Amino acid sequence: MNYQEFIDNAGISTERLCREIYRANRGTIQIKKEATVVRNLNRIFDATLKLSNEKGFQAMTMRDFSRETGLSLGALYAYFASKDELLEMILRQGRRMVGRVLGEHLQTARGPVDQLETAIRLHLYLTEALQPWFYFSFMEAKNMNPREREKAIDSEMATDRLFAAILQEGQACGLFRTHDVALAAGAIKALLQDWYVKRWKFSRRGISVDRYAEFILDYVMSYHLKGGKEAPAACQ
Amino acid sequence: MNYQEFIDNAGISTERLCREIYRANRGTIQIKKEATVVRNLNRIFDATLKLSNEKGFQAMTMRDFSRETGLSLGALYAYFASKDELLEMILRQGRRMVGRVLGEHLQTARGPVDQLETAIRLHLYLTEALQPWFYFSFMEAKNMNPREREKAIDSEMATDRLFAAILQEGQACGLFRTHDVALAAGAIKALLQDWYVKRWKFSRRGISVDRYAEFILDYVMSYHLKGGKEAPAACQ
């Protein structure tokens, strides 16, 4: 799998995201014509991520927001009841899409090495495709209300556990060297996170996401894989 | 070197930091009695880092701040002319202390392996000792004015270059395997950064800073070191 293949298969598009949001929030969104809602939600999301990622969600005023979206203050409040609800809507829907994509693509791999590679590529490609959302979610987490923050922490821990489980299995069947799996899983996560948190650095250097995927895989495997690359029978 | 030894030698203390800040800002601080200034600057710094790291510098109001420091609004403005100047004062002084400590301790190492270990431990221990400041500086960077943001980026790039130079030297003299040094330096930085950005995760698991230092060193060295650990003569 490379990034282009991932994009072709994953079914990630802002259009789809906005349509899902509309259908999930028919209660709070006052506008009734689906085409209008989808068009404007697109603008609303782009503007929120852009302005927040430039100067923070709290610091983004509704006037900035109105200018960026091209909608008036009054019109904006037809789509959400408060700034806080806007935040929640974006986070919730992003989480849903991330969960769907991970769930659909993770189970295909067989054996720890293949699983580890798939999980790393999948996370990296997903964060590339939704980079503004991941950056937003990461940077705003500490400013959220307790409920939203807890969900962000849950999600962080779930990723750690996913990688830890793969590493554990690889150790159990004798394919990987023995290490603290929690620390090692955290390290993988840190390397993946760097991609969307420091995107400017990689862009500046002209590093593509596929190139970075190769790099991380090399880095991680050189720590975990034993010298002889023959898989023991226990690893399928 | 372990963390305790670092602390005993590094001369990092809030008291010292506050005294330096006072002397560097005699122009803008209206209060004249040094003892008073140092005592209150201590409160001001602790409160800023605490409140900002809980909910963001922008979201911290001067009224929250007054409550946390125990000083009135009027009193606070005797120490800085605006909220923005407070931000700048804290960033500037932190940078100065970080620069001093790195400058004093980095040159002692000889040979790429020793240099790499020293640089990693030093960065890790420094971020541990000043964790609230590093976290603050990292999370608020994108909300700063252009001048401050540029300084934060410069500092990030300088660390990358420091690690890249060590790796480059190690490769040149045949001690390290050949890799993209810029990517590898960034990876080291990402692993170090995880320590102060995700401190809650490590605390929760009871991982000490010395334990994490061993982990990172193992991780990084297993990627760079060639099989035979004998250093070629060219590496001193």
Added chain:
DNA sequence: GTCTATAGTGCGATAGAC
């Protein structure tokens, strides 16, 4: 469905008493 105009709130910063 989108607009303009504005009510009501809470902010950063200051003046002047002690």
Added chain:
DNA sequence: GTCTATCGCACTATAGAC
């Protein structure tokens, strides 16, 4: 050196015209 009291402003959110 620190306080209380308050100014002027910019914000979020809403009401009502079109």
